Amino acid sequence: MANDRKMKNNHKLIKIGIDLGTANLLVYVDGEGIIFNEPSVIAMEYETNDVIAVGFNAAKMIGRGHHGIKIVSPLNQGVISDMDAAKKLIEIAVRKGEAIDVNLRASTLLICCPSEVTQIERDAMIDLAHHLGVPDVFIEEEVKAGGIGAGLDIYDSKGSMVIDIGGGSTDIGVLSLGDIVVSESIRIAGNYLDQEIINYLQYQHGILIGKKTAQRIKEEIGTVRENLPGNVFTYANGRDIVSGLPRKIKVAQEDIREIFIEPFKSISNAILKVLQNTPPELSADIIQSGMLINGGCALVDGVDEFLFKEIGLDVHIAKNPLTAIVEGTKVLLQNRGNYYVKPVD
Incomplete structure (x- = not known):
């Protein structure tokens, strides 16, 4: 002791x-x-x-x-x-x-x-x-860091594409030989989706809800899937705009899908912009390997299906989308930020 x-x-x-x-x-x-x-x-x-x-x-x-x-x-x-x-x-x-x-x-x-x-x-x-x-x-x-943490060998000459859809921003990067070749970042991500839910319920249903309620709705019934099972809903508790009294309403999944479509189209447009600026050899690699999705919004239902339809490339959700970035810091700390090149056999 x-x-x-x-x-x-x-x-x-x-x-x-x-x-x-x-x-x-x-x-x-x-x-x-x-x-x-x-x-x-x-x-x-x-x-x-x-x-x-x-x-x-x-x-x-x-x-x-x-x-x-x-x-x-x-x-x-x-x-x-x-x-x-x-x-x-x-x-x-x-x-x-x-x-x-x-x-x-x-x-x-x-x-x-x-x-x-x-x-x-x-x-x-x-x-x-x-x-x-x-x-x-x-x-x-x-x-x-997210590519490394998700298991990609970013130090290889083969190109990889990583999309991190987090809370404050969506970051897109093409990686090769240990560094980013092309990248793009937009301020549309999880918090933006929460605010869209808040705005929708305020203007369409006359009810004010808080950020935590919006986040819960996103996690429970948020989707961008095309074919929905139907009759899926949750409840939202808030304050009625007119009376100022507490109020509870039913929120349908199909309505949340309509809210999410435009933000995710903005994300797919940013991905297309990165692909258009990617060197041809790396583009050929990405056609074979597809795209890796990290971040909390990787867990939104149907995100892989939506991006595949919009872009036409295979989409892979990381096994550890919430922790991939911090897990990738282990390797980056070992290398102290230097580019690591594998020795010749």
Whole structure:
């Protein structure tokens, strides 16, 4: 027991990989695996900024808070919108593993970001790491990490196409020889779908619902499948716009499908744009291998069927769409961002 306490008190100099998602924050620690996988939400006291809750506990408070509590999602559409909240959230997440004592001031930190973020947005992420006290930090694209985490050999000369449909953005990339050849990022993803559900119910049914209710509807009956079984529905609880009283309505799956069609067409158009800019040899590879889909919206019913019909290429849903990016940081941390070329046999 004494030895265990002694080991626990010794700081470990380790490598840390972070999937800093709009919807969820995932943290990988070398030798420990994924130590944090919870919503990117933090609740703080309004006046003192003291942390009340993070992750799942903070997410439970969304739409239920009062004037003394502020509930913050530090990321908006894949980029940092609240530096102080992001710093606190990551610091708590990294230190959450009970078996480790992380010395951030002597660790290597990898942060994954969308492919098309600006240099200013990248600098903000690096500044965030420096505010945490991490001296060694580097940035990698989400599609690159996600491809590795899903089992693709992105270091091969054969081209691969990865589409990450996350919470704040959809990132599309063609990968070859360890890096991204062509990429595109659009701000249409899971949160956009939630807002479309909110807007539809407000204008078509006269009821106001919260973000958590919209997310639940998306997860329960969200679909872009062409042939629906029929008579599939769920319920939405909210506030009537006219009377201001609580109200409950039935929401049909076919209505949610109509809402989702246009956003997913925008995603398919972005994929087509990337394919049009892809070198011919890599295009030939993608015809054979198809497209890999990562991210939370990979779980939307019928997304593979829809994209196959729109684009005409085979679509493969990753076995681990929610954790592929952070799992891919393991390899990227080993290589320290350098391009890895296999030795000649």
